[in-house]
Amino acid sequence: MPEIVELLASPSHRYVGRPADGPLPAPVGELVEEIRIRAGLGIVGDRYFGKPAHREASVTVITRESLPAGAGLAAVRRNILVAGIAVDDLVGAVLILDSGDGPVRLRVRRAAHPCAWMDVTVGPGAWKALRGKGGVRCEPLDDGVLRLGPVTATVTAAA
Structure with missing residues (x-):
């Protein structure tokens, strides 16, 4: 069964400057159990x-x-880490997620391309390894709550 493994809602942008300088410190509480x-x-x-x-x-x-094993949202700066859903194949579709509080529709607009920061935050070679599977950028179509677990x-054609 698909699951939501991690959720990230970060109030600040941590990747400024050059990757060789490293990211800014993570704000406390950016990994959460639910997002609104x-x-x-x-x-x-x-x-x-x-x-x-x-x-x-x-x-x-x-x-x-x-x-890669052990990498999570804090390293790749995506909001939702899922398991069992091939999200990179969904550009142009609507992904509907329901973690128990009702469905939330996300229109999958485009790929979320990795950047050179991935070699710093995930590990050497991650930038190249994540090309074509760096996740997707979505437009939320509904108000709702998503929780871990x-x-x-469901996937539907974009309307």
């Missing part, structure tokens, strides 16, 4: 919430199967 999503705005409390330039890409999803995942 607002249609057209993103994840409440996240650095991209309500930002006009990010409205169609304010929620990012990656599958655990794409990551089992999740019902």
Whole structure:
């Protein structure tokens, strides 16, 4: 059964400057047990919430199967880490996730391409290894809550 493995809602952008300088320290509490999503705005409390330039890409999803063992959301800076859902194949579709509080529809707009920071935060070679499987950027279509644990995942064609 698919599951939500990790959730990240970070109020700050940690990757500034050059990767060789390393990321800024992680804010306390960015890995959470639940996230509240607002249609057209993103994840409440996240650095991209309500930002006009990010409205169609304010929620990012990656599958655990794409990551090296031990790597998590703090390293790749995606919002939702799932297991058992091939998210990289969903560009153009609508991913519907329900972790028990009702469905949340996410329009999968485009791939979330990895960057050179991945070699620093995940490990050498990660940037190249994650090409084509760095997750997806989504536009939230519903208000709702997603929680860690089992999740019902449905995919529909974009309307």
